[in-house]
Structure formats: structure tokens, C-alpha cells
Amino acid sequence: MSSMDKMWASFVAIGLMAGASFLISYARSRTKGAIRMILSIIAFLMFVPILLYMIVSIL
Structure with a gap:
């Protein structure tokens, strides 16, 4: 994954x-x-994609 994709x-x-x-x-x-x-509940469920995007941006 490129650096720009991680930034986004x-x-x-x-x-x-x-x-x-x-x-x-x-x-x-x-x-x-x-x-x-x-x-x-909606706000809590928003944390699932937040976590996924965070992991993607770190790796």
C-alpha cells in the first residue's frame, strides 16, 4: 500500500x-x-471502521 493511500x-x-x-x-x-x-449505538459502531482504517494506516 502506498504512502498516499495510508494518508487517506x-x-x-x-x-x-x-x-x-x-x-x-x-x-x-x-x-x-x-x-x-x-x-x-451508532457512534459505538463507527469505531469498527475507525479501528480498521487505523490499522491499515499503521501497517
Whole structure:
């Protein structure tokens, strides 16, 4: 994998991490009940591709 591909993989991981952080912050401060739970689960599930992109960018 080229260095540029690794760079883009790390940018995607950073973007997903920012999105997950915003989503969990929004869910905890502005929502209640089932919506809060759904948004939190979505933010948690975003960490699977974040982890994969992170591993790809390191190797």
C-alpha cells in the first residue's frame, strides 16, 4: 500500500472519529430515551471502521 493511500486511510479514520465524538456528545447532551440509545449505538459502531482504517494506516 502506498504512502498516499495510508494518508487517506488515516484522514478517513480521523473524520470518523470526529463524527463519532460529535454524535455521542450530541446524544448525551440533547436527547433522551430511545433516541439517545440509538445514537450512542451508532457512534459505538463507527469505531469498527475507525479501528480498521487505523490499522491499515499503521501497517
